[in-house]
Amino acid sequence: MEYDALKLENQLCFPLYACSREVVKKYKPYLDEIGLTYTQYITMMVLWEKKTVNVKALGECLYLDSGTLTPLLKKLEAMGLISRERSKEDERNLIVAITKKGEALKEQAKTIPERMMSCLNLNEDEIVALYGLLNKMLRA
Amino acid sequence: MEYDALKLENQLCFPLYACSREVVKKYKPYLDEIGLTYTQYITMMVLWEKKTVNVKALGECLYLDSGTLTPLLKKLEAMGLISRERSKEDERNLIVAITKKGEALKEQAKTIPERMMSCLNLNEDEIVALYGLLNKMLRA
């Protein structure tokens, strides 16, 4: 039997796709504790770091567009974690800012990264290698 | 400034999630040519290889459940690429089988893997390394 480029096990992209979903699934019990979905969690990460950001910049950080972000940001606003307000200098821009409640949530999220790492089944070196390869791909 | 485990750039899982979506997006122009989405494409891959499979086994191959697969398989059936029929031995099982038209589609898909690889921005060694790491994670 010769090599078949269309066999699932010969794909690089499939384990990437499958791993990504499996890992997000592993986050769920931890994220449930703080009431966030994975996409909401990474959005909050950007805001924990930057405090303020517009939708376009946020989308560039997360590789997401307004079709995904607009409803998600409305939800985070309804939860009281962020505010949404048009910029006075340029009304096209929507300024997303973290609230006190949003800041406070960071305390509760603090332990999540470590708990996640410990259930990944990769050692230090492998994690570093994977991190490097994925980021190289992303820069393309 | 000390290390912050909750910074987006310190995450391993985020580039995994982002890469996965970016790669699926890169497939789109190629998959449009043969009228499939990415999820439909990997489903067809399993069927090109196995010819026949039930929903449970398919789900184990693809890491997907019936909530995702049932509507997807109905669509592939409507497109004439597969058939769906209950097993006579055990009526709980739904046998998914590839049709002539489904087989024929493989010819048109043949060039996709190579064209994808060439736009990945990784060399041979890196692709092998990434493949190994992702599959190790998946086996967890």
Added chain:
DNA sequence: TATAATTATATTGCATACAATATATTAAGG
């Protein structure tokens, strides 16, 4: 400076994902 081009979000429609639940069929145990 009126108009066209550009930019930033929002909306719509379609296709996943997935948890939770429901349904139908078969297997197991008393």
Added chain:
DNA sequence: CCTTAATATATTGTATGCAATATAATTATA
């Protein structure tokens, strides 16, 4: 043989993702 447990799909509801389009504000230009 009858009831209960287990198994396989299907359905429902919620939350993305993303392409395509619409809208509103700003900028560039004839």
